Amino acid sequence: MTPVPAGIRGGPDPSLKELIALGLDCQTTGPSADRDHLLEIGWVRIDPTSAEGPLEPAAHLVALPNGTKIPPKVARLTGVQECDLKTARTPEQVWHKLLKTAADLPVPAGGSGGIALIHYARFERPFLKALHARCCPGSELPFEIVCTHAIARRLLPHLPRCGLRALAGYFGDPVGESKRAGDHAAATRSIWHGLLPLLGAQGIRRWSHLMSWLNEPAAVVRQAKHYPMPRGLRLNAPDAPGVYRLRRANGDLLYIGKARSLKHRINSYFQSRRRHPEHILEMLTQARDLDYTLTPSALEAALLEADLIKQANPPYNIALKPREYAPVYFSANYQTAGQPGQPELPVGPLPSERALAAFGFVVLQCGRSHPALPADAQGLAAALNVPAPYLPPLSVLGDGLNLYRKICGPPVDLTRTGRRLLKRGLWLWRQDLAGCLDTSEDEKTVRTGAEKEWSAPEVVTMLDGIVRRGSQLVRRGRWLEILASATLRWEAAGQDTRAEHALCIRHGRIHAVPCGAVSRGGTPPPSPAASRAACRHVFTSAATYDRLRVLTTELRRLIGEGRRVYLLPAVGGPLENRALARLLNLI
Numbered sequence: 281m282t283p284v285p286a287g288i289r290g291g292p293d294p295s296l297k298e299l300i301a302l303g304l305d306c307q308t309t310g311p312s313a314d315r316d317h318l319l320e321i322g323w324v325r326i327d328p329t330s331a332e333g334p335l336e337p338a339a340h341l342v343a344l345p346n347g348t349k350i351p352p353k354v355a356r357l358t359g360v361q362e363c364d365l366k367t368a369r370t371p372e373q374v375w376h377k378l379l380k381t382a383a384d385l386p387v388p389a390g391g392s393g394g395i396a397l398i399h400y401a402r403f404e405r406p407f408l409k410a411l412h413a414r415c416c417p418g419s420e421l422p423f424e425i426v427c428t429h430a431i432a433r434r435l436l437p438h439l440p441r442c443g444l445r446a447l448a449g450y451f452g453d454p455v456g457e458s459k460r461a462g463d464h465a466a467a468t469r470s471i472w473h474g475l476l477p478l479l480g481a482q483g484i485r486r487w488s489h490l491m492s493w494l495n496e497p498a499a500v501v502r503q504a505k506h507y508p509m510p511r512g513l514r515l516n517a518p519d520a521p522g523v524y525r526l527r528r529a530n531g532d533l534l535y536i537g538k539a540r541s542l543k544h545r546i547n548s549y550f551q552s553r554r555r556h557p558e559h560i561l562e563m564l565t566q567a568r569d570l571d572y573t574l575t576p577s578a579l580e581a582a583l584l585e586a587d588l589i590k591q592a593n594p595p596y597n598i599a600l601k602p603r604e605y606a607p608v609y610f611s612a613n614y615q616t617a618g619q620p621g622q623p624e625l626p627v628g629p630l631p632s633e634r635a636l637a638a639f640g641f642v643v644l645q646c647g648r649s650h651p652a653l654p655a656d657a658q659g660l661a662a663a664l665n666v667p668a669p670y671l672p673p674l675s676v677l678g679d680g681l682n683l684y685r686k687i688c689g690p691p692v693d694l695t696r697t698g699r700r701l702l703k704r705g706l707w708l709w710r711q712d713l714a715g716c717l718d719t720s721e722d723e724k725t726v727r728t729g730a731e732k733e734w735s736a737p738e739v740v741t742m743l744d745g746i747v748r749r750g751s752q753l754v755r756r757g758r759w760l761e762i763l764a765s766a767t768l769r770w771e772a773a774g775q776d777t778r779a780e781h782a783l784c785i786r787h788g789r790i791h792a793v794p795c796g797a798v799s800r801g802g803t804p805p806p807s808p809a810a811s812r813a814a815c816r817h818v819f820t821s822a823a824t825y826d827r828l829r830v831l832t833t834e835l836r837r838l839i840g841e842g843r844r845v846y847l848l849p850a851v852g853g854p855l856e857n858r859a860l861a862r863l864l865n866l867i
Contacts, residue, residue, distance in 0.1 A: 293389045293488045296476055300386050301326045301395035302423070303337070303472065304378075305464035306404045307358050309344070309351055313406035318342045319350065319360060321374050322461025323381060326397065326469050334469070339462030340377065341368035359458040375415045382423050388487040393423040399444040399468045401427035426490075428471050434498055435478045438506035440561040447471050449566030450508065452530050457595055507550050508568045514550065517542040517572060521581045523588060524572040526563065526596075534563050535596040538585040540578040540773075546570065563596040576792075577772065577781045579834040583790050586830045590823045600830070603822040608633050613647075613694035614640035621817045628757045629819040637665040639701070639750025642743055645681050646688050647697030653678060664746070672734035672742070680739020687740065705751020706866070708744055713865060756867040760828045764788045764818045765850035771843040788824035790831070836864050 310316030322339035385394025432442040448467040451474030539545030575581040609628030617633040661668040772779035782793040
């Protein structure tokens with residue numbers, strides 16, 4: 281095929297502020313151009329002289345070779361699924377579409393083609409060169425690639441990170457969580473516009489200046505990390521419990537966190553000796569503002585944090601993010617799941633239907649004399665909610681199930697089998713707490729299904745792990761029902777051991793007890809009496825489930841710190857430190 285001409289050569293030496301270029305980005309199935317494939321190519325024309333204003337980016341999915349699947353990690357990061365590739369174009373079609381767009385790019389004096397701006401071009405360049413060699417053999421790339429990441433590293437050596445997401449947020453134009461080529465091409469345009477004033481401050485105002493500067497060896501600059509957050513803003517945070525919010529300069533929310541001491545927690549991010557993971561450094565590159573809400577105690581800060589994360593869904597919070605699915609309840613035989621409130625579904629709440637899928641499979645296999653196994657590995661993987669490579673062969677699984685049935689007793693109806701397995705799960709849990717179970721690295725490998733020779737005893741170990749975990753989830757569900765209607769009193773932190781806090785939990789929501797309603801050492805007013813059946817109607821959203829799970833974690837913390845705790849459920853008698861500790865150990 282004849283290459284599409286790339287611009288008019290011999291052009292002038294343009295001002296960088298008037299440079300016409302393409303912002304370009306690629307998404308791939310992996311890091312190696314030799315083994316992996318282009319998945320999507322996106323571009324956007326950068327034309328400061330255009331009267332139309334910023335143009336929308338174009339993006340095209342690239343068809344993969346026959347038999348090639350999108351790796352699960354790539355699908356998760358990009359949001360591109362196999363079904364989306366039905367509309368994908370061939371690599372040749374996408375490439376010639378890009379060349380047609382690049383054909384009218386002006387070529388600066390001394391340039392080999394129009395200008396393509398790519399952030400971290402060392403990743404994209406091999407893929408683009410390989411595709412061009414395939415489509416237009418014998419010719420060079422028809423545009424000159426300039427790496428905005430390399431420019432940023434030289435101009436901003438003090439920033440914690442100069443990745444695309446971090447830098448776009450630093451300049452006030454955030455990028456979505458899904459890695460899509462069109463969005464990243466537009467972000468590259470924003471980064472370029474953010475770099476122009478910094479280049480101008482260095483005296484680099486024309487294309488020839490930029491090329492000369494980039495061709496010079498970069499000076500080795502070793503600087504302590506400099507964070508955009510104003511120092512005085514974080515140092516003025518109060519030494520008190522509360523919830524803090526980190527924001528970009530434009531007010532966009534980045535992260536919500538809780539703290540016993542807002543001052544200590546917020547400033548801990550900016551200590552030079554702290555080693556932060558990559559996503560935190562990326563966040564701190566963008567954080568320029570913060571605000572906070574004071575709470576009476578650290579426990580109330582944790583509860584408020586859980587609710588605020590659900591409401592706002594900040595991009596850098598990982599735990600407690602909103603979920604599409606609500607908690608579910610199961611039938612007594614663990615074969616049917618549904619929404620809360622149905623009388624025929626008494627077991628729960630569970631975080632999702634998948635949470636007890638494997639336990640229900642074991643109940644079915646142990647409760648019937650001759651249960652049928654799934655026909656293939658994929659069916660077994662779906663039944664156990666485990667990827668197929670991590671499961672034993674069907675024949676070995678059958679031998680292991682026969683051995684497990686002998687351990688668990690003769691088959692009975694599924695409801696009684698479920699109760700029997702719950703008891704076994706509780707026994708396994710207690711054995712583990714007491715250190716009686718062998719949890720060597722070899723056994724942990726078997727439990728997670730790593731690639732090795734399977735045997736019937738190893739299948740029994742795997743099934744015991746399923747039963748142990750399923751039993752724990754059922755116990756946790758019962759506990760959360762108890763916690764959904766209760767009153768709580770606990771000793772305040774500090775020197776005054778007479779000071780106390782109190783909360784009232786009604787229908788899964790947390791309410792502060794009015795000042796004066798609790799005397800020192802007294803009992804908070806009880807919640808209205810409620811049956812377990814009534815409590816099931818409480819768990820209609822993941823927010824309620826997570827809120828009470830956070831409260832459970834905070835109760836563990838209080839007891840671990842030796843604070844006095846008093847819980848009065850609407851169903852059952854009062855619970856204090858020792859009884860609470862025993863109960864919490866089981867969930």
